[in-house]
Amino acid sequence: MxxxxxxxxxxxxxxxxxxxxxxxxxxxxxxxxxxxxxxxxxxxxxxxxxxxxxxxxxxxxxDEAFQPTQIQIEFQNVSNAKEVHIIGFGPAGIFAALKLITLGLKPIIFERGKDVKTRRRDLAEINRNLKINPDSNYCFGEGGAGTYSDGKLYTRSNKRGNLQEILSLFVYHGASPNILYEAHPHIGTNKLPQIVTSMRKTIESCGGEVHFNSRLTDVVTSFDKLLSFTINNDTKIIANHVILATGHSARDIFEMLHRKKIFIEAKPLAIGVRVEHPQHIIDEAQYKCSIRPDYLPPASYSLVTQVEQTGVFSFCMCPGGIIAPAATNTGEVVVNGWSPSKRNGQFANSGLVVSINEKDYLKYTKQGPLASLQYQKEVEQHCFHAAGDSIKAPAQRISDFLNNKFSNTLPECSYLPGLTSANINQVMPLEITSKLKIALKDFSNKIKGYNSMDAIMVATESRTSSPVRITRDDLTLEHVQIKGIYPCAEGAGYAGGIVSAAMDGQRVAEAIALKNHQGKTIMK
Ligand SMILES: Cc1cc2nc3c(=O)[nH]c(=O)nc-3n(C[C@H](O)[C@H](O)[C@H](O)COP(=O)(O)OP(=O)(O)OC[C@H]3O[C@@H](n4cnc5c(N)ncnc54)[C@H](O)[C@@H]3O)c2cc1C
Incomplete structure (x- = not known):
């Protein structure tokens, strides 16, 4: 039975x-x-x-033979199949490519960054020498923004795709089978690079192509149709279907589309800080014990409140993690977080962000669809200046922030490039800091010690989602104006997080297969 x-x-x-x-x-x-x-x-x-x-x-x-569920994934050789071009090799690009292969289409991917191994050197440069390579950093390169992350694999958008299929593909490529049943599965920064490499090898072994150091620089359209696109300003490629999966930080893509009068829209986002606590504070509060027993994982939290009808919430919480420098260009400070698979670091960090709406970026109306992008950029640039024109991020003890007082000393922090003591009340816009203050008081009632002397905030957590929507048709998933361009996942404003980006990549791949081939293999 x-x-x-x-x-x-x-x-x-x-x-x-x-x-x-x-x-x-x-x-x-x-x-x-x-x-x-x-x-x-x-x-x-x-x-x-x-x-x-x-x-x-x-x-x-x-009393009957045990039959464990088998992961059955079948890839086919698509070397001679019809081609679909994908720009960006983040979770969306990767899962779109894998889905295209199962549907009998050949993915050809162009990624501005480097393969994971080479990319690692550029990350070391950021942490050690504070230098940012605009094509290879914590957001750009093989695996996208998801490669050097905590690898949390949960999403609220279950309805839009097959979560189990996404998780099974991670397991097939080397993730622990635990992720199939854990309520809050995660992979860890130490494991993701090998998994991403293994996914690339599957794509290549089936006849797909992955080209690194290949940045999309232009698209050529005629009336309402895509004709071709250009890589690195010199290689022109004629194309029928291009999946645009360039992520929320590809500002040059938003600017290029706007310059070419291809329809995009400004989109609300959320901006704030990353907070960090000694992990034991969070463990004690969440597990109600003085020392966390070994059988329990480092505790996490999820906080949300409303301040003046605006959402203030924790984002991308990383127990036992590290605060990462996630800027994609010089002249800006951006932070994010990651954890290793064991989450065994001594700190717990999380984004704490305030929703930013139209009324907040009203003063940038002249920028049209780039208004919220401009708002985001200026917050990041202010942080850079406040840090003495450096990515040694502005930081303050939470208790001092609440008292509008400069921190004379800062507690130890995991952010490797280093910190600059600053009064964040003066660095970030008032509509953000005033709401953070009210929210923090509420959060300290929910998590004892949240605003203690040992808690620090680091500015700025600004890349929570895309500031732009590259609008697509709900049915065909093609761009509303230009046929042949398929805006995809986080950068286009249709996903947030690894799993939902992967699901959106799959959906777009299916839409292309359905439109052109009714799902059957078509040889060239
Ligand atoms: C440090 C960090 C930690 C995170 N932790 C988590 C987490 O634990 N869980 C979670 O769900 N999410 C996490 N996220 C967010 C998650 O990584 C993203 O939501 C997800 O990667 C979005 O997938 P995507 O494919 O849409 O875009 P991206 O991952 O951003 O990929 C876009 C790709 O396009 C490439 N690209 C950009 N412009 C061009 C161009 N012009 N030409 C060619 N290629 C281009 C980029 O180099 C990049 O590789 C984290 C992000 C960061 C930065």
Missing amino acids: IQEIELFLTPDQCSDNLLLKRSIARHLGVNIDHITGFEILKKSIDARSRNIKFRFLVKAFT
């Missing part, structure tokens, strides 16, 4: 597979020998009371 059962277990009852099997047998009222096997479908922690429990959803096999 096969049964799905829900179990609430103490840490001791599920500390190894045999104990878990015993709990399953007890729940089913059978002798343990009758359990031929089991599969965990979902696992989460319930830490609301002091008696922490693990919730399991388990598929148990009794």
